Amino acid sequence: MTERSTNLQSDRATDFEAEVNYDGEQLDLADRISLRRVAGMSTELTDITEVEYRQLQLERVVLVSVWTSGSQVDADNSLAELKLLSETAGSEVLEGLVQRRDRPDPATYIGSGKVAELREVVVATGADTVICDGELAPAQLRKLEDKVKVKVIDRTALILDIFAQHAKSAEGKAQVELAQLQYLKQRLRGWGGNLSRQAGGRTSGGAGIGGRGPGETKLETDRRRINTRIARLRAELREMDSTRETKRAERRRNKIPSVALVGYTNAGKSSLLNRLTGAGVLVEDALFATLDPTTRRTQTADSRDFTLTDTVGFVRHLPHDLVEAFRSTLEESVLADLLVHVVDGSDPDPQGQIEAVREVLREIGADQVPEQLVINKADRADPATLTVLRHQFPDALVVSARTGAGIEELQSRIDERLPRPGVEVQALVPYERGDLINRIHHEGEFDKLEHTAQGTLVVARVHEGLAAELSSFLLSEGADTLVR
Numbered sequence: 329m330t331e332r333s334t335n336l337q338s339d340r341a342t343d344f345e346a347e348v349n350y351d352g353e354q355l356d357l358a359d360r361i362s363l364r365r366v367a368g369m370s371t372e373l374t375d376i377t378e379v380e381y382r383q384l385q386l387e388r389v390v391l392v393s394v395w396t397s398g399s400q401v402d403a404d405n406s407l408a409e410l411k412l413l414s415e416t417a418g419s420e421v422l423e424g425l426v427q428r429r430d431r432p433d434p435a436t437y438i439g440s441g442k443v444a445e446l447r448e449v450v451v452a453t454g455a456d457t458v459i460c461d462g463e464l465a466p467a468q469l470r471k472l473e474d475k476v477k478v479k480v481i482d483r484t485a486l487i488l489d490i491f492a493q494h495a496k497s498a499e500g501k502a503q504v505e506l507a508q509l510q511y512l513k514q515r516l517r518g519w520g521g522n523l524s525r526q527a528g529g530r531t532s533g534g535a536g537i538g539g540r541g542p543g544e545t546k547l548e549t550d551r552r553r554i555n556t557r558i559a560r561l562r563a564e565l566r567e568m569d570s571t572r573e574t575k576r577a578e579r580r581r582n583k584i585p586s587v588a589l590v591g592y593t594n595a596g597k598s599s600l601l602n603r604l605t606g607a608g609v610l611v612e613d614a615l616f617a618t619l620d621p622t623t624r625r626t627q628t629a630d631s632r633d634f635t636l637t638d639t640v641g642f643v644r645h646l647p648h649d650l651v652e653a654f655r656s657t658l659e660e661s662v663l664a665d666l667l668v669h670v671v672d673g674s675d676p677d678p679q680g681q682i683e684a685v686r687e688v689l690r691e692i693g694a695d696q697v698p699e700q701l702v703i704n705k706a707d708r709a710d711p712a713t714l715t716v717l718r719h720q721f722p723d724a725l726v727v728s729a730r731t732g733a734g735i736e737e738l739q740s741r742i743d744e745r746l747p748r749p750g751v752e753v754q755a756l757v758p759y760e761r762g763d764l765i766n767r768i769h770h771e772g773e774f775d776k777l778e779h780t781a782q783g784t785l786v787v788a789r790v791h792e793g794l795a796a797e798l799s800s801f802l803l804s805e806g807a808d809t810l811v812r
């Protein structure tokens with residue numbers, strides 16, 4: 329990975345030749361492409377043996393990226409991230425190649441000279457997969473695959489695969505499958521051409537990709553079946569969303585303020601949730617460890633309740649299909665009273681992460697929600713980077729979920745920025761209504777609390793609902809003196 333392919337060319341040339349001979353023409357291309365069913369299709373649609381999905385057996389991979397803009401450092405960071413993503417998907421990264429171009433080659437993504445070099449690297453390293461850092465058109469994937477003679481996938485497919493591996497809840501699984509099917513549907517013709525058994529594949533010299541006659545019909549059938557499945561998944565997701573909506577509505581009724589932890593994948597959102605609430609949420613040094621939002625009820629220092637939700641992490645160029653599919657999950661953030669935007673301060677490009685996250689927030693319509701920036705991993709971040717970040721984002725807080733540094737400050741900042749209950753009340757609450765005092769404790773804010781012979785005398789700010797319940801115990805203006 330650190331070594332650029334250009335260094336490899338000379339000393340591996342002989343291996344390359346041997347491999348080429350061994351490899352022959354394209355005869356075993358079909359063998360290298362293994363297939364799998366789309367997850368979940370087997371139960372309901374047992375008859376769809378044709379709808380097969382290229383298995384991402386990403387075992388030994390070579391990464392390829394086209395560097396169109398930005399600095400060398402940006403290009404390296406981007407490739408480093410692709411490496412992390414690939415490893416998260418369970419593969420071993422053998423080599424990384426970057427090509428500087430104005431724009432990706434329309435035919436093969438990388439230029440033709442680089443394609444030959446890539447083929448050499450693939451042969452020399454014994455890679456079985458090439459992963460391109462971008463979203464490639466189906467025709468580009470196919471052409472490149474023809475040339476390098478191993479499986480070629482793009483960043484989108486890689487991210488979809490990671491999500492598929494990590495999804496745990498029924499909702500998460502349905503969302504991932506929906507996104508995969510959307511992706512597959514657009515590529516069905518292209519991939520069908522490469523994979524299609526009934527059409528005889530390329531080697532038969534037939535009409536090829538999505539050819540005429542029965543082949544075409546087959547693709548159409550597949551597409552229709554995929555559409556049916558998509559529709560069913562959408563309906564299921566709507567159903568699940570209504571359950572979530574019921575919970576949300578209940579929180580709204582109780583006026584419990586909500587905070588959502590958002591941020592780049594691996595920034596430390598789950599670690600912060602654990603720090604702030606003691607919840608035992610999965611923390612992993614892996615991308616997209618969290619796919620299901622976890623909501624915990626917790627309290628501010630003055631025991632006001634609020635909810636804290638851990639959310640799915642974002643990444644640069646998050647596939648649009650995924651954002652669409654995860655919309656209901658992501659909506660947790662749109663409806664929050666405050667976003668705690670967690671940034672990994674030890675990342676080589678925190679600013680880039682912040683920008684990528686804000687872009688997704690805009691896409692889902694959460695850019696209107698107040699945002700508190702939190703620079704995490706202060707314990708291992710470079711002090712110079714932290715200085716720059718503090719300067720650039722003066723309102724940001726610098727914390728470490730690991731050591732606990734800055735956490736108290738974060739707690740009081742959350743407290744400050746949570747919406748305040750709007751109605752000021754003065755009431756004399758009889759002792760048998762201790763439940764109301766308790767609710768003010770959790771849902772409102774006391775200014776004064778005094779135990780008198782007649783009951784508990786309170787001056788507090790509460791939400792309208794609670795104010796209404798307190799209405800029979802309210803004191804008139806004149807009674808103000810009582811509390812002084």
Ligand SMILES: Nc1nc2c(ncn2[C@@H]2O[C@H](COP(=O)(O)OP(=O)(O)OP(=O)(O)O)[C@@H](O)[C@H]2O)c(=O)[nH]1
Binds near residue numbers: 598613
């Ligand atoms: N050194 C250090 N490591 C941290 C800190 N906070 C989190 N980590 C580590 O960073 C990794 C990712 O943490 P998570 O809390 O899982 O991150 P996340 O944002 O929830 O990640 P995803 O759910 O995958 O998007 C884990 O290995 C944590 O132990 C910190 O303050 N300092």
Ligand SMILES: [Mg+2]
Binds near residue numbers: 617638
């Ligand atoms: Mg997480």
